[in-house]
Amino acid sequence: MVVRMNSMSWRSLEEMLSGIVKPEGCSAEQLAREDIPRLTALLAAWYPDIRVGTESRHLDPAFYERDVYLRGESPDRSVYAFVCREISSGDIIGLLTVERNVRGLQLSAGLGVVEPTRRGMGIGFIGTAALEMVGRNIGAEVVLYYSTLKTARHQRNAESQGFKLVGLVPAFDVDAIAPGTVKRVYEALYAKVLVAPEQVHLPEWNVLTPSTRELYTHLFGAHPAAQSAEPPLGRELSHG
Template sequence: MRKQHCGDVMQWRDLKEMLAGLEGPPDYSFEQLAREDIPQLTQLLRTWYPDICVGTESRHLEPSFYEREVFLRGEAPDRPLFAVLSRARDSRDIIGLLTLEKNVRGLQISASMGAVEPSHRGLGLGQYGLTLLETIGRSIGAEVALYYSTLKAARGQLNAERRGFQLVGIVPAFDMDAIAPGTVKRVYEALYAKVLTSPERIHLPDWNALIPSTRALFTHLFGQHPADLTALSERTLRHG
């Protein structure tokens, strides 16, 4: 039987170890966030991403958030979040941040936030966020990776699908966002998932326990349930 709550389950490790074998973008490097980088990072985020002042992601503007919740380089790994800095190889400037959050009890990993300095957007760096999410997730033993994408632009949605993440829902009123200067509203976000474990570890829901609307959504997302296929085959034989 799997021991799910032992101390060695889903432990963050050295970033190079977790990314072993992953070839990163040629013009950028990845490193674990260090305590001394926090003041500069929080100031940079305010200039890169003005909308961050509201909603769940606003916690990334608070130095205390990193000190309390994030596994910082050279410090205790028993924190729920890991922060990956991106630097330009030539200048060593910080030009990106990705934060990942683990749920040890559920063996889940999710991307809390990704941000790239505006002049470096569209050059391919942002596409590595989902690769890092999956690679680090597999390295620490996560069995499913979750990713919420904004619906303000198509790029995040396309990146998720290109990397094998499946759209499993759209969550209404998921979070707060600045949709225009001086206007903050609750917004829809798309939820993507990628299973990182073997099929035999996954239990399909009982078809008879699903109501019609749930059956319709299940079929739309994942294809026909085996029990539904069996029933269809039996109906065809009876009326064929």
């Protein structure tokens, strides 16, 4: 049995963002305890829709107390929060949270938001790039990114950074789709593998059903064993 020793420990902010060029006039820092009241108020004002669904945890001070590695505090927590500030004013103008799964060597995005009037500065695009960079710098082997389908912006950010669309998840989360209307919504799942191909085991073609064969081929191209494989499960040859 191979035992993985990589603990995916959080590193300094400078190490984790090494290689990321921040937009002019902006700085990045680790969220501090004293910023929590201001941050939660800003998020509620910027994006009222996140009052429902998974992202709503970012409005709850208890989430930061329980799960987020705050500046100068315990690094054992699973979530890291990057705050983007405007240098001239010191105002918080963006937030990116990332969550590690140490056992699976996975890193995923929790929430990425930009103050609405600051869109177009490249902060959101940099946030997607930072997700991959943080993953590489702490030893993640795969990075996952769920994108809303409300707008195309988040999808384009992921695709421009080389993330692969690997699925559309129906009823994945709860969202406010109109004033006073909350429904379960689809989200796009993107992935980026950070290890060499020889470290990834392909599924056995002969155990895939017709539908999973079709989806695999659509997403990843022809499987190496496809030509010589037995008929897929559910389509066995008759012997009459």
